[in-house]
Amino acid sequence: CSSSLPASCQNSTAETDLCCFEGLHGPTVQTMRCRGALVLGTDPVTGPTNSWTIHGLWPNSCDGEYPENCDSSRDYTDITSLLEDQGASDTLDYMNTYWLSDDESNEKFWEHEWDTHGTCYTTLESSCFSDYETGEDAVTFFETVVTLFKTLPTYDWLSSAGITPSSSQTYTLDELQAAVQNATGVSASFDCDDDELYQIEYWFNVQGPVPSGDFVAIDAYEAGSCKSSGIKYLPKSSDD
Numbered sequence: 001c002s003s004s005l006p007a008s009c010q011n012s013t014a015e016t017d018l019c020c021f022e023g024l025h026g027p028t029v030q031t032m033r034c035r036g037a038l039v040l041g042t043d044p045v046t047g048p049t050n051s052w053t054i055h056g057l058w059p060n061s062c063d064g065e066y067p068e069n070c071d072s073s074r075d076y077t078d079i080t081s082l083l084e085d086q087g088a089s090d091t092l093d094y095m096n097t098y099w100l101s102d103d104e105s106n107e108k109f110w111e112h113e114w115d116t117h118g119t120c121y122t123t124l125e126s127s128c129f130s131d132y133e134t135g136e137d138a139v140t141f142f143e144t145v146v147t148l149f150k151t152l153p154t155y156d157w158l159s160s161a162g163i164t165p166s167s168s169q170t171y172t173l174d175e176l177q178a179a180v181q182n183a184t185g186v187s188a189s190f191d192c193d194d195d196e197l198y199q200i201e202y203w204f205n206v207q208g209p210v211p212s213g214d215f216v217a218i219d220a221y222e223a224g225s226c227k228s229s230g231i232k233y234l235p236k237s238s239d240d
């Protein structure tokens with residue numbers, strides 16, 4: 001892929017090679033497209049107490065629409081075996097620590113994330129791989145998300161700003177936003193369930209294909225659902 005291609009969402013005329021330029025499959029035709037977001041959640045309230053966990057990496061068209069379920073012929077049923085068989089056991093181990101579900105099996109959660117969101121990236125289509133092996137697209141997706149997640153140490157960023165899990169203290173949206181923005185230079189979306197913070201969305205354009213491209217952080221397209229103050233950032237339960 002040419003290194004001079006613009007980032008996604010910046011130039012629709014670059015959509016000539018959809019293996020090199022992330023064009024996204026969407027339900028509507030967009031003139032400009034972008035991709036994001038990496039969504040990290042504290043809900044499910046599970047996993048290591050000093051880290052957030054992964055929700056997923058979701059494509060988003062430039063107008064805020066989320067294309068979903070783009071290619072059912074590439075839905076897979078055994079992500080664990082795909083990762084093991086294709087030499088990605090380290091990624092699998094990491095996912096079993098940091099990419100967890102608490103209302104279904106991890107396996108089901110991962111299948112859902114790939115089927116619903118991963119199949120919508122044009123640069124992850126099977127035709128984009130030389131010597132494509134079945135499931136290589138999904139394995140590459142999970143490796144990419146894990147790599148990106150490791151660049152976003154949310155717990156540490158909040159902690160550096162004095163924002164730590166607490167059953168009694170509350171925080172303002174400005175405080176949370178400032179702590180993340182101090183690290184990334186851009187705004188994120190903060191999602192709350194009533195007044196409880198459960199998710200942060202980080203937004204990116206990508207220059208080049210998803211597997212090897214440069215994720216360029218951008219300001220969030222959407223405000224999250226948290227109110228401006230009284231936000232609870234609750235500790236994970238001690239038996240996790």
Ligand SMILES: *[C@@H]1O[C@H](CO)[C@@H](O)[C@H](O)[C@H]1NC(C)=O
Binds near residue numbers: 005011012
């Ligand atoms: C858009 O991309 C095409 C192909 O890469 C390039 O020729 C053109 O100059 C770009 N336009 C802008 C405004 O960046």
Ligand SMILES: *[C@@H]1O[C@H](CO)[C@@H](O)[C@H](O)[C@H]1NC(C)=O
Binds near residue numbers: 160182
């Ligand atoms: C801002 O980031 C720097 C590191 O780049 C860190 O040392 C500092 O504690 C951060 N400040 C806040 C308020 O998060």
